[in-house]
Amino acid sequence: MSFRKPLHRRAVLRGAGGAVLGLPWLETMLPRVARAQVNSPKRFVVMFGGTSLGESHGDFVIPKELGAAWSLTRALMPLGGKPSGVMTSLPTFESVQKEVTIVSGMRIPYTEGGVMPPAGRPIAWHSTTPSPLFSGTRALAQRSAQVNGPTSDQLMADMIGKMSKFRSLEYRAQSAPYREPDNNKGRMSWRKDATGAVTPNNPIISPRVAYDQLFRGFVDPATPAGDAARMAATAREKTTMDLVRGDAQRLMARLGPIDKERLDRHFTEIQDLEKRVNAAETTTGGLCKKTSDPGQDPPVEIRSEDRSLGDKDGRANGWSNESVRAKVLIELVAMALVCDQTRVATLMLTFFQSFMSMKYITNIDIDLHDTGHHFHPPEANMADAIAWHISQFAYLISLLRAAKEGSGTVLDHSALVFLTEGGWGYDPELNSNAHSHSSENMAVLLAGRAGGMMPGRHIRAAAKHPAAVILAAMRAAGGTGPLGDIADPIMEVFG
């Protein structure tokens, strides 16, 4: 029934003396020399939060000091492994401050004199930074969260991800738009399809699905080799996918060109799924093992703000326990990198203009977007909203730092980028000088030592584009640029 003969990974492992566990996906196809070279592969991760990490929320966000001796602000407190005023589902971990570089003072330029600059955005604020931020390309002239070029993760997937079981992984913690649905506001990964069109690479939202996808075929070495139930289940899975793929193939052959083009992506995804189902089992060992089972997904709940709290409009927002969802997804990203199941990942924590409720984070019953408006003072609330996002990034760093690999850690071979929707300062749409709806004074966090990155510092890159930091991280992880219109990386991150 199966149309291909699976490679027998265990046999290969035995042949290699059983010393190398967690081999990359197609590494068995490589000559022995090449295998040695990829023993510590480079990894590239981009994380995003739909908030504004800006320069000048008083002392709440960006530290005053430059260089290595910067202090933790209220928003950055989680980097110190310290409790900040917010509720998360994360365990405690040691400070990762020394693993993080802050690059601040950057900007995404906007239309002036009727001309939109390269990697720029229109004057309108909402939904207009995704394209310049993720792909270094201009936003559309009208208000739109559409991304107009391939994003850094997809460029990297082509450069360093092709050998992995997963070319890239895309996850999102916020389960739903909750209000005024615009799906593009919940997307951060886009790629060029066969026709040259830039199409979204939609994230997996369900932690359950993400878990089952990543750990499909993972086998504990302690499991008896002849586990009949497991073998039978696997065989049925393969037979099922053989039927599904075969049916899809027969259908595609009957379709006209327009229908074929429309359904091509689905067909390709089915083929990819079948390959994963048919893949040889991954014998876990060392640090590579299944993370704890997340159980059922927290329910997706759309709710109304509590109007009794005054100043609220009772509009819809939502909470699907994103704290738990983020924790599970971060652990999956970390384990996917440790086990070398992928080398490229994106994790979107919250949407652009996010309507996720802050009730279970800051105990204030408004949504994240409203938190950015200073009519919900004090600024400490905004700093706390940022802190929730930072804590997730810090947790990923801590997990990768704890993962020994060769003489170092997985973190040493990674380039991790943390991006936000905006910064702080002038908003041309409102002609306001002090606003979170601004792409002035943007900051990006970086972690990892891949390619000689030197973390632990606060660098000012005045008026540079945040995508230039991403480009530096791409280089660090073994990729090349440009990223859209951005050709010059911020080299200061290499020390």
Next chain:
Amino acid sequence: MSTLTRWGTSLWCLGMLSTACTGKIGDPTYVSDSPDRGGPGQPGSTPGKAGATPVGPTGSTVLPGSPGADALLSPAGLGPSPVRRLSREEYRQTVTDLLGIDSDAFLDLIPPDASNPFDNDASSQTASAAWIEGAKAVADRVAAALIGQPARVMAVLPCTPAGPADVACLKKFVETTGSRFLRRPLGADEVDRYTAVSKVSVADNNFLSGVELLVRAWMQNMEFLYRVEIGTPVAGRTDVVRLTPYETAARLSYLMWGSMPGPELVMRAAAGRLVTAADLRDTAQQMVGDPRARSQMQRMHAMWLNYTRTPGTAAIAAALKQETDALVGKVIFDDKASWFDMFTATSTFADDTLAKHYGITGPGPGPAKWIPYNGVGDRKGILSHGALLSNGNKFGDTSPVQRGLWVRRRLMCQEVPSPPPELAVAVDEPPKGDAANACKKVRYLAHSAGACYGCHKNIDPIGFGLEAFDTQGQFRTTEPSRPDCPIDGQGALGGDADAKTFKGPGELATRLIESGRLEACFSENLMRFVRGRPSLPSEPVSDDVMTQRFRKADHRVLPLLVDLASSEAFRYRSIQKEVTP
């Protein structure tokens, strides 16, 4: 037996069974093709008796009560028709109809649909690993749930298996359930391919192992997940294909019911009784009697007018949804009255809780009943429902601007641009300083002059005419916590000399009806829902044509739907590439 029971819930099905179905229950309803071909949709295929019908535009079907010649009478009339994936709701309903399994608990494993405002927009259905993995997760769970319920399994199986190796029974299951999944008869080779799964049953010593595996596979089958319409070629035409009878059945059922064709519909397809306009008219007329047709129209209205989610406590939210669904159902299906009646109704479906919420006299303890408004609070029609009035809030209260925009955009289908950036208006910011303490009427004076006036004269007065109703539809005479800010509820539609004043939802409805935009906007949204995509700048069947038809039908929705379903255009598919609007 339960198969019959499940289908028998629709009254029209029972009548048909007596005439069309003489076989025993569980007989395959899809007619299998001859063994030498793969399935319908290939050149030369002749599903059922449809082959006897001339292939090509008949040109002879002028519909009673329809304009003499419009594009609905031409095969390319519906315009580009991108392959549509089942929406999550269609998927849920289909799985319920097919297997009797409620998949609701699993559906969040699949990423949600975009709302545009409808959930079936093909252009927003981008495939992804997230979707494919999610669909697999749901398939695995639904199949396991089916196998875990012996009664359900027995209802789906057409035979009682004699043992794990009962190939004949498995084959029957493939021929019946497999074709219902794929919405067409299976080719002999396909039947063989699926029946080969019998070896899994044998290896497992359990007949149901094969059944479970097949259900898992079919639920991930692209022909199940997508509404594939391959059709048959039309002589002399490269721009259209004629739908096979089975594809016509699916198109009908997903339009009318948001679900798969039932066995009776399939029988009509197999018997060559879904070919002519008269066939389709007769079928469509019977289909609208099914409860699923009612839910489909209720859902369409809720998505269009943005009340899929209603405000308030759980009890109020549920009562509000029930109220509006009841009115939509009553006007369209029970009274078969003018759709405008929805906007002018003088009574509403409420229980004591909702009546108290509205400040009207309730029906007494017990379930909701139709009760008159008796003129309390100028209430009339759907626009005075809390479900609809929950649209357009901002900064803790109703927003005359947001409500005005909602009326313009949703009920009149008019584009209203955002404020131009050079005005640098803080639309996202609540009023500050003096403005924060001013009554709304005073605050909004800022819109009555200068650059703002040009647009806002067309927007704000609409909202002010609804101001006497709060964000949950409760009547009021002053702004919340501001007894010093009285609300007069006076509004106007149209910003210039021709502006017509109104007070409250009932009078607004009258103004909207007079404007001619309301009926046009319904037609436009209906067609968007039918096509599964936004209208293009030039459609063969323009939205205007549909509006004329709506008028000719005295604004009754069911005749319009039946007209559409029995039109020439409905039986063909345009295979031109869609042009981005």
